[in-house]
Amino acid sequence: MTDPRLILLACALILLAGGLLLLRRARRLHEQTGLPQGRVIYADTGAWNRCEKPLFSRRYLLTGRPDYLVDDGGATIPVEVKSTPSPPSPYRSHVLQLAAYCLLVEEEYGRGPPPYGIIKYRDQTYAVEYTAQLRDQLLSALAEMRQDLDADDVAPSHAHPNRCRSCGYREECEERLA
Ligand code: SF4
Numbered sequence: 001m002t003d004p005r006l007i008l009l010a011c012a013l014i015l016l017a018g019g020l021l022l023l024r025r026a027r028r029l030h031e032q033t034g035l036p037q038g039r040v041i042y043a044d045t046g047a048w049n050r051c052e053k054p055l056f057s058r059r060y061l062l063t064g065r066p067d068y069l070v071d072d073g074g075a076t077i078p079v080e081v082k083s084t085p086s087p088p089s090p091y092r093s094h095v096l097q098l099a100a101y102c103l104l105v106e107e108e109y110g111r112g113p114p115p116y117g118i119i120k121y122r123d124q125t126y127a128v129e130y131t132a133q134l135r136d137q138l139l140s141a142l143a144e145m146r147q148d149l150d151a152d153d154v155a156p157s158h159a160h161p162n163r164c165r166s167c168g169y170r171e172e173c174e175e176r177l178a
Pocket of ligand 1 (some may be wrong): 177
């Protein structure tokens, strides 16, 4: 008959191996993505082979999917990953996108506003402080966008021909820059 202590030892070894495997996988994910240290609680990336439910705010009628949410122990930090090389400083549109995720986190998780969010470009990572001023800028931008939805003619919000080159509305858009 098998010694029960051997069975217990085998179970403990299997659990230990499983734990080490999970730890290694988490470390690899943090290295590959530049995520801050903490527990990944949400991931919207093909690497994870699943699509999380989008975050939603009824109050601001806003929805979105950050690439990751990381629980750093005190706050829920949104992370946006861009495949392009880093500009000298993050584009305003990227900062506002991240601010929108911060607002959604604030609404969905009830832990207060996250102190910052992260934009990770191919070669550089920026921690962007989620200040009251940035929050106000976001709310103004959302109000402007809602007004533009009702307007007949809207000027482009950028001066980047490259964005027009890859835009799905390029053929019909009379304001295209390329
Ligand atoms: S083609 Fe028109 S809609 Fe598309 S990015 Fe350029 S200006 Fe904007």
